[in-house]
Amino acid sequence: MQEISDVRYLSKRVAGLKPSGIRKFFDIAATMKNVISLGIGEPDFTTPVPILEAGVRSLHAGETHYTSNAGKLELRQAIADNLKRLYGIQYDPQSEVIATVGVSEALYLAMTALLDPGDEVIIPTPCFVSYQAEVILAGGVPVEIPSRMENNFQLDPDQVRAAITPRTKMIFIGYPNNPTGAVADRSTLSQVADIAEAHDLILVSDEIYDRLVYDFQHVCVPSLGESVKRRTVLLGGMSKDYAMTGWRIGYAAGPEHIIKGLVRVHQYTIMSAPTSAQDAAVEALRNCEVEVQEMVAEYDRRRRLIVRGLNKLGLTTFEPRGAFYAFPQITASGMDDETFAEKLLKEEHVAVVPGNAFGAGGEGFVRCSYATSYEKIEEALQRIEKFMNRYG
Numbered sequence: 001m002q003e004i005s006d007v008r009y010l011s012k013r014v015a016g017l018k019p020s021g022i023r024k025f026f027d028i029a030a031t032m033k034n035v036i037s038l039g040i041g042e043p044d045f046t047t048p049v050p051i052l053e054a055g056v057r058s059l060h061a062g063e064t065h066y067t068s069n070a071g072k073l074e075l076r077q078a079i080a081d082n083l084k085r086l087y088g089i090q091y092d093p094q095s096e097v098i099a100t101v102g103v104s105e106a107l108y109l110a111m112t113a114l115l116d117p118g119d120e121v122i123i124p125t126p127c128f129v130s131y132q133a134e135v136i137l138a139g140g141v142p143v144e145i146p147s148r149m150e151n152n153f154q155l156d157p158d159q160v161r162a163a164i165t166p167r168t169k170m171i172f173i174g175y176p177n178n179p180t181g182a183v184a185d186r187s188t189l190s191q192v193a194d195i196a197e198a199h200d201l202i203l204v205s206d207e208i209y210d211r212l213v214y215d216f217q218h219v220c221v222p223s224l225g226e227s228v229k230r231r232t233v234l235l236g237g238m239s240k241d242y243a244m245t246g247w248r249i250g251y252a253a254g255p256e257h258i259i260k261g262l263v264r265v266h267q268y269t270i271m272s273a274p275t276s277a278q279d280a281a282v283e284a285l286r287n288c289e290v291e292v293q294e295m296v297a298e299y300d301r302r303r304r305l306i307v308r309g310l311n312k313l314g315l316t317t318f319e320p321r322g323a324f325y326a327f328p329q330i331t332a333s334g335m336d337d338e339t340f341a342e343k344l345l346k347e348e349h350v351a352v353v354p355g356n357a358f359g360a361g362g363e364g365f366v367r368c369s370y371a372t373s374y375e376k377i378e379e380a381l382q383r384i385e386k387f388m389n390r391y392g
């Protein structure tokens with residue numbers, strides 16, 4: 001008798017998915033003592049108090065039922081108002097915005113609603129680990145185009161052009177970038193938008209870190225112009241900007257005919273995003289600018305510390321201008337990124353994530369999150385120094 005867990009019962013799509021390269025290191029780290037984790041991809045801050053209080057108020061007020069499929073209109077209005085305030089873009093909250101269970105769900109909805117089997121999706125890498133998986137789960141084919149440190153991890157319009165085939169349906173954009181911390185400049189984004197226009201492609205822009213930028217004005221892709229907005233699905237959320245990962249609220253905004261498709265998938269899979277979390281998200285978007293700025297200032301302090309420290313140790317680190325990741329090149333250690341991460345964890349109890357977990361172009365780098373305290377980063381740097389003294 002075959003075991004019931006035998007992979008032959010799984011669909012080919014699921015059986016073929018690689019486990020996330022991030023989890024493996026968390027699993028090892030969980031068995032060890034005194035580990036400093038630079039591996040985490042979430043804010044170390046707890047959610048700001050006014051947001052917590054709004055969530056609690058919502059529960060006590062009996063907001064414990066389903067909401068409309070697309071989410072509470074009040075939240076969709078707050079999302080639309082925020083996008084108007086920050087980037088001057090206008091979305092109709094009634095028909096062009098959907099509240100989701102994090103950007104994770106928004107990604108799933110966008111891929112399921114927009115891709116047919118065999119459709120190709122251009123994905124600039126290194127990138128968030130879910131993009132390729134979401135494309136595969138929807139029957140699509142990820143086509144990776146690696147960005148390079150020498151080019152500030154920018155999208156390369158020539159590479160995008162070269163990757164287009166008659167099956168190409170969509171281009172992913174993901175800035176500020178996880179794992180490199182790169183931000184995108186307006187002219188590069190405009191060139192990529194022109195390519196999308198010329199080939200009638202959809203742009204999916206994951207801007208979950210839009211507020212976490214340092215001495216930089218974030219460029220929101222649909223703000224590039226009306227024709228760009230008409231072919232863009234903008235993804236954003238509360239997890240990173242407002243330290244709300246556990247509340248599970250994100251959104252997608254885009255043309256009505258596309259958002260209708262996303263709502264259709266959402267109503268059969270999720271029904272509605274968590275109700276009291278939607279109320280908490282309204283508070284965040286309407287009243288927590290000061291708290292966001294405080295967190296950004298602290299991330300910025302840590303960013304300077306870690307980038308300076310890593311460069312000093314001979315681990316060449318590109319200056320991240322967004323998100324909360326540094327992406328040092330570790331070739332000076334003489335190891336590949338997997339070995340580096342494994343040895344550093346076992347020998348010095350510092351957890352980082354090997355760059356290859358983020359797709360082509362990540363090899364030879366590791367991701368270090370600075371969403372951890374200044375003191376812990378100082379201690380981690382001392383441990384990495386000891387490590388590099390042995391191997392550098």
Ligand SMILES: Cc1ncc(COP(=O)(O)O)c(C=O)c1O
Nearest residue numbers: 041102103104128178237239250
């Ligand atoms: C680039 C990017 N997009 C999306 C997500 C998913 O975020 P959530 O589902 O919490 O909104 C993450 C989380 O790490 C991310 O880094």
